[in-house]
Amino acid sequence: MHQRNVMKLNNEIRNSNPFRVPEGYFDTLAEKTMSAIRESETESSSEDNSVTGDAKAGRKISLRPYLALAAAIAGFALVTTLMVRLVRNDSAGTQQTEEYSLFADLAAEEIDIYMLENELRKTGQPGLSESFEEETLEQEISTEDIIDYLTREDIDINDIYELL
Amino acid sequence: MPHITDQDIKIILHSDTERAFRMIVETYGSKLYWHIRRMVITHDDADDALQNTFINAWRKLSSFRSDSSLFTWLYSIATNEALTLIRKREKENKVPLDDIENLFALSPEGSTYFDGDEVSVKLQNAILKLPDKQRTVFNMKYFDDMSYEQMSEVLGTSVGALKASYHHAVKKIEKFLEYD
Numbered sequence: 001m002h003q004r005n006v007m008k009l010n011n012e013i014r015n016s017n018p019f020r021v022p023e024g025y026f027d028t029l030a031e032k033t034m035s036a037i038r039e040s041e042t043e044s045s046s047e048d049n050s051v052t053g054d055a056k057a058g059r060k061i062s063l064r065p066y067l068a069l070a071a072a073i074a075g076f077a078l079v080t081t082l083m084v085r086l087v088r089n090d091s092a093g094t095q096q097t098e099e100y101s102l103f104a105d106l107a108a109e110e111i112d113i114y115m116l117e118n119e120l121r122k123t124g125q126p127g128l129s130e131s132f133e134e135e136t137l138e139q140e141i142s143t144e145d146i147i148d149y150l151t152r153e154d155i156d157i158n159d160i161y162e163l164l
Numbered sequence: 165m166p167h168i169t170d171q172d173i174k175i176i177l178h179s180d181t182e183r184a185f186r187m188i189v190e191t192y193g194s195k196l197y198w199h200i201r202r203m204v205i206t207h208d209d210a211d212d213a214l215q216n217t218f219i220n221a222w223r224k225l226s227s228f229r230s231d232s233s234l235f236t237w238l239y240s241i242a243t244n245e246a247l248t249l250i251r252k253r254e255k256e257n258k259v260p261l262d263d264i265e266n267l268f269a270l271s272p273e274g275s276t277y278f279d280g281d282e283v284s285v286k287l288q289n290a291i292l293k294l295p296d297k298q299r300t301v302f303n304m305k306y307f308d309d310m311s312y313e314q315m316s317e318v319l320g321t322s323v324g325a326l327k328a329s330y331h332h333a334v335k336k337i338e339k340f341l342e343y344d
Binding site: 012013014016017018019020021022025026029030032033034036037040 | 186193198201222283
């Protein structure tokens with residue numbers, strides 16, 4: 001019911017226009033509009049003329065082609081610089097990778113040596129000479145060596161073979 | 165003055181552009197003014213937008229397709245000009261212009277060219293609270309009594325979307341009037 005009232009209200013004011021215009025506005029509209037059009041035409045053509053005239057006089061030169069050229073040169077320089085940097089980075093990167101891998105290898109080796117030294121010390125063999133250590137590191141301990149060692153320690157040979 | 169049709173104007177356009185354009189202004193000036201005025205509210209803004217509409221139409225005259233309707237073509241330009249001006253005013257004032265009293269307060273002409281009663285003010289405020297496109301659709305349908313097909317041509321929106329937009333606009337206005 002209330003909604004119907006609202007719509008009735010709207011329908012009542014649909015045709016009543018609360019807006020007003022200055023007196024005689026529509027009578028002069030066409031003339032005013034045609035003058036505004038002529039004015040805008042004159043403005044745009046005088047702008048064109050002033051640019052052309054100035055350009056002829058050499059005072060104001062159209063910057064567009066020069067800007068385009070500058071942009072092209074800047075673009076070319078940027079691409080070239082980037083490519084040179086990329087190539088340099090590539091070779092430097094390869095060198096660096098090699099260096100890094102060398103360092104990595106060295107580091108791993110050092111860690112291995114350190115660990116081995118500590119392991120040997122833990123096994124209660126202090127005072128091992130440097131040469132022995134080097135030999136131990138460099139030579140592989142064979143099965144025969146183990147057998148020799150165990151027999152020297154008076155361990156039964158049958159047990160040894162059983163274990164191995 | 166005899167009734168002038170689009171066809172008459174189009175024929176004259178070929179021989180005397182200025183005369184034909186004057187006929188366009190005389191034929192559609194008033195309709196376009198009221199369409200713009202309902203959107204921008206103040207007379208000064210409506211006058212500015214209308215002048216811009218005709219200047220743009222003059223410049224685009226060469227691209228006007230002779231098989232198109234002058235009415236929808238001009239309406240389309242006028243709608244764009246009105247929306248451009250609304251956005252410009254909102255940007256300038258940095259406040260949403262959704263109250264008629266605020267609009268009058270910000271305009272040098274004030275409420276000189278407004279003669280509405282309380283009900284008119286309420287309705288205008290309800291319309292001003294709609295989003296730009298919904299407001300355009302509502303005004304075109306409710307006040308200008310345009311068909312959805314014509315509106316579709318002017319706004320470049322499907323008939324279905326326009327029907328939905330108008331339906332939502334009416335619901336919002338009803339709700340606003342109910343609770344305000």
